[in-house]
Amino acid sequence: MTTLSPNPSEAPLASETQIRRAPKVLLHDHLDGGLRPATIVELAAAQGYERLPETDPERLREWFREAADSGSLVRYLETFTHTCAVMQSREALARVAAECVEDLAADGVVYAEVRYAPEQHLEGGLSLEEVVEAVNEGFREGERRAAAEGRRIRVGALLTAMRHAARALEIAELANRYRDLGVVGFDIAGAEAGFPPTRHLDAFEFLKRENNHFTIHAGEAFGLPSIWQALQWCGADRLGHGVRIIDDIQVAEDGSVKLGRLAAYVRDKRIPLELCPTSNLQTGAAASYAEHPIGLLRRLRFRATVNTDNRLMSATSMTGEFTHLVRTFRYTLDDLQWFTVNAMKSAFIPFDERLAMINDVIKPGYAALRSEWLFSHPVGVPS
Ligand SMILES: O=c1[nH]cnc2c1ncn2[C@H]1C[C@H](O)[C@@H](CO)O1
Numbered sequence: 356m357t358t359l360s361p362n363p364s365e366a367p368l369a370s371e372t373q374i375r376r377a378p379k380v381l382l383h384d385h386l387d388g389g390l391r392p393a394t395i396v397e398l399a400a401a402q403g404y405e406r407l408p409e410t411d412p413e414r415l416r417e418w419f420r421e422a423a424d425s426g427s428l429v430r431y432l433e434t435f436t437h438t439c440a441v442m443q444s445r446e447a448l449a450r451v452a453a454e455c456v457e458d459l460a461a462d463g464v465v466y467a468e469v470r471y472a473p474e475q476h477l478e479g480g481l482s483l484e485e486v487v488e489a490v491n492e493g494f495r496e497g498e499r500r501a502a503a504e505g506r507r508i509r510v511g512a513l514l515t516a517m518r519h520a521a522r523a524l525e526i527a528e529l530a531n532r533y534r535d536l537g538v539v540g541f542d543i544a545g546a547e548a549g550f551p552p553t554r555h556l557d558a559f560e561f562l563k564r565e566n567n568h569f570t571i572h573a574g575e576a577f578g579l580p581s582i583w584q585a586l587q588w589c590g591a592d593r594l595g596h597g598v599r600i601i602d603d604i605q606v607a608e609d610g611s612v613k614l615g616r617l618a619a620y621v622r623d624k625r626i627p628l629e630l631c632p633t634s635n636l637q638t639g640a641a642a643s644y645a646e647h648p649i650g651l652l653r654r655l656r657f658r659a660t661v662n663t664d665n666r667l668m669s670a671t672s673m674t675g676e677f678t679h680l681v682r683t684f685r686y687t688l689d690d691l692q693w694f695t696v697n698a699m700k701s702a703f704i705p706f707d708e709r710l711a712m713i714n715d716v717i718k719p720g721y722a723a724l725r726s727e728w729l730f731s732h733p734v735g736v737p738s
């Protein structure tokens with residue numbers, strides 16, 4: 356039995372400008388879900404791709420948001436046809452990757468793991484290796500451009516295999532080959548219902564034998580069995596979404612909470628949940644921000660993290676996600692720091708680097724923001 360206690364902090368809510376300036380960590384962001392609309396239009400024109408639903412960037416931006424707002428993961432995923440269509444050459448991949456890093460850095464993200472499925476970028480004749488190298492080159496270029504603007508960001512790649520396809524072992528081997536060369540882990544994504552993670556056991560067993568890291572999209576469009584398989588059959592280090600773990604948590608009228616065996620395991624083992632609130636609203640996994648399980652999961656101190664999933668389809672950013680949560684749950688900078696430290700602890704880079712990011716970047720960044728109120732009024736005048 357666990358008792359819920361209200362957030363004891365009396366600190367003021369984080370303002371939107373503070374949220375943007377706060378150091379943020381992003382573990383779940385799809386490269387093909389975050390293109391700039393103007394870039395899609397330009398790449399489509401240059402490549403002769405004529406099936407874009409709109410050719411005006413602003414109208415295209417709105418089309419993606421609306422089309423993804425369907426209440427169904429399968430329909431949400433259909434919109435990726437257009438983004439993947441324009442990401443089939445070395446130049447296009449490198450450009451999209453560089454712009455992704457610039458956009459994240461401008462949003463105050465200091466560390467990100469960005470994922471994509473190499474098998475979806477072979478139509479222009481590139482090999483799997485060439486795809487990975489083009490994206491890595493773009494990520495490094497983006498980091499350089501951000502640094503030139505005075506922004507610090509580090510980005511690692513996660514290689515995704517599509518769960519309806521049969522290339523997971525090949526992609527896992529690819530992730531392993533490019534380990535220490537910009538790739539920090541592996542993932543599976545795509546329609547969840549009907550495609551359980553155990554279909555790809557060989558890939559996960561290979562990665563475990565190699566002491567490599569992986570996350571699995573689980574518990575988004577399908578419930579507890581998917582999470583259970585991802586953890587207990589496949590050995591996932593993190594859960595992509597995992598939001599349906601809420602189905603194993605009972606809250607009684609007196610506010611007391613009872614965790615089922617799986618929810619208790621997830622919390623006890625500190626399994627990171629890559630929560631993506633806005634994406635969940637669009638695919639029907641949650642009805643509103645207020646009803647999103649992140650509120651309860653944060654109070655119960657699950658290893659909850661906040662993520663964008665697809666910045667284009669969900670018309671969001673890390674600042675956007677944090678802002679929705681601050682408005683809904685009255686979160687303070689302390690809460691945002693808690694989510695950020697959770698995310699950094701859960702990253703797939705080495706422990707000493709994670710620790711340095713937490714102690715030397717994240718905590719000082721939030722401390723500086725927390726101290727701002729001190730300087731907002733003259734000495735001797737009550738605030
Ligand atoms: O939220 C998601 N759930 C499952 N699959 C997803 C989600 N967002 C994006 N994808 C798919 C579509 C992309 O083409 C692919 C690789 O990034 O991953």
Ligand SMILES: [Zn+2]
Nearest residue numbers: 544572595664
């Ligand atoms: Zn995702």
